Amino acid sequence: MNYFTLFDLPRKFNIDKKLLSQNFYKLQLKFHPDLFINDSESKKKIILEKSIQINKGYKTLKNFLNRAIYFLCLNGYEVKKETLLLKNNDFLIRYFSLYEQLDNLKENNFNKKELNNLEQIIQKKIIYCKKKIELEFEKTRYKKVIKIISELLFFEKIKDVLKKEYNIYLRQIN
Template identity: 40%
Template sequence: MNYFELFDLPVSLNVDKSKLAKKYFELQKKYHPDYFTQATEAEQEEALEKSSAVNKALKILKDKDSTIKYLLQLKGLLEEEEKYLLPPDFLMEVMELNEELTAESATAINDFEKDIYSGVQSIIEQYDAAAITTAELLKVKEYYFKKKYLQRILDRLDD
């Protein structure tokens, strides 16, 4: 069972946060280990596993980047620890940003991220599992890796 099924949500790159929260509390009431203190050892173990899965699913589905990664993995388009080859023009732009790191760089990097997001915004915000193409998902994958790359630079600025 995938996390979307666990939370009874449609597969999406843009999860409804209010439905996610509501379902999370529902599932916690159902599977929280504290409710199984008088149950058999097997039932306690199962409740612990389900409660853990619910917590992990919540962590992934409430974060947009983690949701993108998870959905791409579900579709078999992203491997854990995958090394993705980014386009040379993107790398050149990022290298220039990286060389000129200043206090204002965060604004430039955020603007750059907004620019690359615009190329996939409609795919992410209007995701339709029945109509999505592999080509569209591959665009989202490239966006995911570009954003990850930009985030590393922003993280360096914070240090």
């Protein structure tokens, strides 16, 4: 089942998120398992599977990265998050310095100014990657999208590591 069809959305990367949510709730009202509690076991099973499909589709289309990977898949490109970064060595070499900055932050007890600076750098890179992905999807340059997704994954990962390390630091000082 094509999730764009399921939610009555045009098959394009940029979607109307409000319409997605509205159609999701309409489908939930129609196919929620609690509404079929008195039906046969076979009907309940079908409804449960449909409800799972609706939830999975909604989560996929709502999330920028998941929607990008799904859209690539619909267009014949198999993308696995786990291996994407490994295929973009030039990028990794260029931005590995962000991990060095993170290490420096830890050594300096997460100096607030340095922390804010690094967070801003990472957030700007994430926003830039997302805009580039949207642009490349419009131009149907799917191979470029894949490369940019690998970059976005890197920035998202370092953002998560930074948050995790900072939380560990905060627990240690409290």
